[in-house]
Amino acid sequence: ADAFGLDQARRTDWITHWFREGLAQAEARLKDDPATGVFCHGDAPSIADLCLISLVMGARGFEVKTDDLP
Numbered sequence: 001a002d003a004f005g006l007d008q009a010r011r012t013d014w015i016t017h018w019f020r021e022g023l024a025q026a027e028a029r030l031k032d033d034p035a036t037g038v039f040c041h042g043d044a045p046s047i048a049d050l051c052l053i054s055l056v057m058g059a060r061g062f063e064v065k066t067d068d069l070p
Contacts, residue, residue: 012062019059020066026052027069 001011030036040048059066 016059016062016064019055019062019064022055023059023064023066023069026055031070 001008006014030040033041035041037043039045040052056066
């Protein structure tokens with residue numbers, strides 16, 4: 001934030017933008033991938049699910065709107 005001269009509001013906007021972008025990209029990838037099952041890849045949890053959970057939890061912490069992302 002200091003390197004880019006961002007105040008708290010702009011920093012939060014930047015963070016929420018990239019959390020939202022990451023979730024949108026994950027949604028687009030998973031919805032069209034034939035390997036997607038109950039979990040990200042198949043019917044058993046994998047490292048992909050752990051990464052997605054981490055992204056979702058971070059987004060929740062910053063109150064990112066995700067209503068349109070199943």
